[in-house]
Amino acid sequence: MAIRERLSGNEAISFAIKQVNPDVMPAFPITPSTEIPQYVANYIANGEMDTEFIPVESEHSSMSATIGASAAGARALTATSSCGMALMWEELYVAASNRLPLALCLVNRALSGPININCDHSDSMGARDTGFIQIYAENNQEVYDNFVQAYRISEHKDVRLPIMICQDGFITSHAVENIELLEDDKVKNFVGEYEPENYLLNADQPMAVGPYAVSNYYMETKMAQNTAMRNAKQVILEVGKEYGEISGRTYGFFEEYQLEDAEYAVVIIGSAAGTTKDAIDALREQGKKVGLLKLRVFRPFPDEEIAKALSHCKAVAILDRCESFRGQGGPLGAEVKSAIYDYAKDVAAFNLVYGLGGRDFTVEEAEEIFNDLEAYDKGEKAFAEYRYVGLRGEGYTVMREKK
């Protein structure tokens, strides 16, 4: 029997951490992820878990200590946001290239400047090329579910890569909502014990971690990481299916909402997906065939699967909660368009930017995007691509007419 509860996103992931009871958690506080080490430290102080908590003096150190613990053979994790992740930057690559299956609980927050504590995806999207697996959540339930699945994916012998479990700062991290929790023993049985093959504290098998790789070795190392990332796709699907068997909630690379017969679709990541679903229900009542592809797994990127799921659509809007300064939209737009080019050329695809620095995204704005897609497709109106949703005043946009 699932446990009916109400928790914020930070409480939800902390509860999952307690149930998994990893070996080591070094952490340094930063809004809006600070509550995670706070809750975990409380659980430890109350004797509800026995994770070794290490207060450190910076995020560079928290990731370094997490790497050290993981290399030693421990199941390790940390939590951070925004500039905290930025300070971990070089260590993120070290974790991935050393094939350490540690977990990073990321509460997405805009990067400075201007300084801002609210949600956007610029921190994790900036880290998209570090070699971390990246999994995103729409709500507190998915944050919880994703963390319970995290080590099963990252520690799998075909993967062995670090994993980032992302949620939207404040929007889910600080919002109390209903949630269904699993019993402790169910979680523990599902996650299992960590049995590393190679680790520093194994005296019978001396090894070096993080040595210099000359040009003769570097590229092979990168291909090994890339192979592991490709392998992660199958593992993510298997773990998501098995999780469905114990929870009733099955997970894949993305969720399709009313997408099967949709003519117009939105591709989006995170909490704004729920808002978009309400817009879809309202438009469906007017007889409009609109749908959603909510991306859960951004690394590895399920390019072929995304393109195929969208291939029957007439026009698609890809929404980025991140500016890439490419001059033409954000990273999700670039990658989804690239996938569409390879696998579904007939779909008209547009990229928009929304929600930077916590700018609210509303049901009405989502409805307007669907209506704009339809008006474009019917030749009534050019589509204003690359615009910022909810921007005051004029901004850069490209008007695209249907050919």
Next chain:
Amino acid sequence: MKNTVEIRWHGRGGQGAKSAALMLADAAFMTGKHVQGFPEYGPERMGAPITAYNRISEDPIRVHSNIYDPDYVVVVDETLLESVDVTNGLNPEGAIVINTTKSVEEVRPHLKGYPGKVYTLDAREVSEKCLGRYFPNSPMLAAIVAISKVMTKEDFFREMEGSYKHKFAKKPEVIEGNLKALHMAYEEVE
């Protein structure tokens, strides 16, 4: 969506508007509802205006935006009436409740022509009488429950008693005062 009750709280940092929104979410959850309780953070510090929100529904809640057309508004600090458009988008069939010593007739001119129901409560008086200190959030919480009827009176007091016993486990001496403040405020607006 419209079997969802939406409530917007206006307060100042440190007055407990966010805590009140979370307590309301808690109590409504305990009565079997789907809930959301969340703050909107500006430059958060003591005294700065803050907004908090509640959605309470029979159905799962998916929307994750702020609330622009609330059914009810709670103003925890009346000085906000001068600087914040508290009735913006407020449902004319709904209501607003304001913490003030003034009468409804005195505050109505500050509400930009809002045609709906207006309630006032002197939360300072209630709080100082029952708690000996100024914590406006408990009285205002009771007021909005009495006005919106998002749960029955019995359910509300039962859940709040449980909630206070949990929240103040280490200082049980304040439980009785808080409950007294809830009752006094509830009856006053009822």
